Amino acid sequence: MTFLPHVLAAPCAVAGGSAAAAAGGASDAFTAALAKGPLYAALAALAGGFLVSLTPCVYPMVAITVSVFGGRQTKSRWEGALLSAFFVLGIVAMFVPLGVAAGLTGSMFGSVLQSKWVVVAISLLFLAMAASMFGAFELALPAALTNRLATVGGLGYKGAFALGMVCGLIASPCTGPVLTGILTFIAKSQSASLGAGAMAAFALGLGAPFFVVGAFAVQLPKSGRWMVHVKSLLGIVLVIVALYFLGSVFPLLTRYASPTALFLGITGAVVVVGLALGAVHRDFAEPGPGNRFAKGAGIALVTIGGFLLVVGAIKPTRTLAWEHELEQARAKALREQRPLLVDFTATWCGACKELDKLTFSEPRVATEAGRFVAVKVDATNSDDPKVEAAMEQFKVVGLPTVVVHDSTGQEAVRCTDFVAADPFLDAIKTVN
Numbered sequence: 001m002t003f004l005p006h007v008l009a010a011p012c013a014v015a016g017g018s019a020a021a022a023a024g025g026a027s028d029a030f031t032a033a034l035a036k037g038p039l040y041a042a043l044a045a046l047a048g049g050f051l052v053s054l055t056p057c058v059y060p061m062v063a064i065t066v067s068v069f070g071g072r073q074t075k076s077r078w079e080g081a082l083l084s085a086f087f088v089l090g091i092v093a094m095f096v097p098l099g100v101a102a103g104l105t106g107s108m109f110g111s112v113l114q115s116k117w118v119v120v121a122i123s124l125l126f127l128a129m130a131a132s133m134f135g136a137f138e139l140a141l142p143a144a145l146t147n148r149l150a151t152v153g154g155l156g157y158k159g160a161f162a163l164g165m166v167c168g169l170i171a172s173p174c175t176g177p178v179l180t181g182i183l184t185f186i187a188k189s190q191s192a193s194l195g196a197g198a199m200a201a202f203a204l205g206l207g208a209p210f211f212v213v214g215a216f217a218v219q220l221p222k223s224g225r226w227m228v229h230v231k232s233l234l235g236i237v238l239v240i241v242a243l244y245f246l247g248s249v250f251p252l253l254t255r256y257a258s259p260t261a262l263f264l265g266i267t268g269a270v271v272v273v274g275l276a277l278g279a280v281h282r283d284f285a286e287p288g289p290g291n292r293f294a295k296g297a298g299i300a301l302v303t304i305g306g307f308l309l310v311v312g313a314i315k316p317t318r319t320l321a322w323e324h325e326l327e328q329a330r331a332k333a334l335r336e337q338r339p340l341l342v343d344f345t346a347t348w349c350g351a352c353k354e355l356d357k358l359t360f361s362e363p364r365v366a367t368e369a370g371r372f373v374a375v376k377v378d379a380t381n382s383d384d385p386k387v388e389a390a391m392e393q394f395k396v397v398g399l400p401t402v403v404v405h406d407s408t409g410q411e412a413v414r415c416t417d418f419v420a421a422d423p424f425l426d427a428i429k430t431v432n
Helices: 020-054 060-067 077-104 104-111 117-134 144-152 157-170 172-189 192-216 224-250 262-278 289-313 326-335 350-362 363-371 385-393 421-427
Strands: 013-014 339-344 373-378 401-405 409-417
Touching: 020 192, 020 224, 060 172, 060 192, 077 157, 077 192, 117 224, 157 192, 192 326, 224 289, 262 289, 289 373, 326 339, 326 373, 339 350, 350 363, 350 421, 373 385, 385 421, 409 421
Parallel strands: 339 373
Antiparallel strands: 013 409, 339 401, 401 409
């Protein structure tokens, strides 16, 4: 599951006005494009929360709602639904502050991510969590603490709310692997509102089975092997995310990925073979070395194939002819009296990749930007004195940042977030 940075504000500012004003009628389309990002992020978080609710350390707790909010404890179906809603709101209240905190500290998190060793450490954490999903070890709170927390609450709306918060805490060992990945991407978005929305969606997905059972006294399927399949699926996603992070600091891992149909078809076939071998439906706990080998081989094929499939899908098919020496590019632009386009980027920056994939590679943008001297500044290594000097000179405080100078060397446009092709095109058309 992947969250790309979006904020609900104009990401490009034109000297003396906004890009939206310069773009005229394009502003509505640009607003719609911005709205698409958080919505898809929320849907992914919702799905992640629901999948977590089906894991062995969360699913059995659904029975709590039967005993607390079931028909024997409430006077009507409406009361059961209301109690269940307060229970789910307790879960939401448990997780939303995490998203807000991650969004508010995003700039600090982005700076930390400029160290490749921090990225490696996060990737190793994801791999360890994936191993727990595959059954290498169990994540669980101490039994005494779990039992004590389970006594909190009681009947009534306040009790239901408190019990929801407690159940969110008890479920945290199984939510941890997925939650860590979501919080990581929220932090990179530097948006408290996106963090709150994503965490609320995650909590609603997690609480959905609780609400259905408590409100309607639904008979759930019995626990069984299918829950192991869910854990395997989550583990595979975590490994792919870990590889994606490693690929951002070790380009060799992504060098040979391609957006061509042939490459995507081959990697898709590798994923299918891995699934057929038993990446999801087999269990390492089953006896027999053949079973464990098939499971391990299947996981390896699905994770490697899935990782390359994702990388290939997001690689731009075409892009601008970028220069990579800032001072030389500035001198060339002034000498030839051409406008200058400077893109500050980093390997860990999701929105930077989105700009490459969706904006700079768009044929009309590439054609219009052909009259610019275009230069990329790789800010992945913030300790590089040249990078520090360039960011200070251009007053860059976060990534992505795209600065456009006119032919006289004066700043004309500045973009500080992802911007779609049409509004970006309209903005740079105004630059002489």
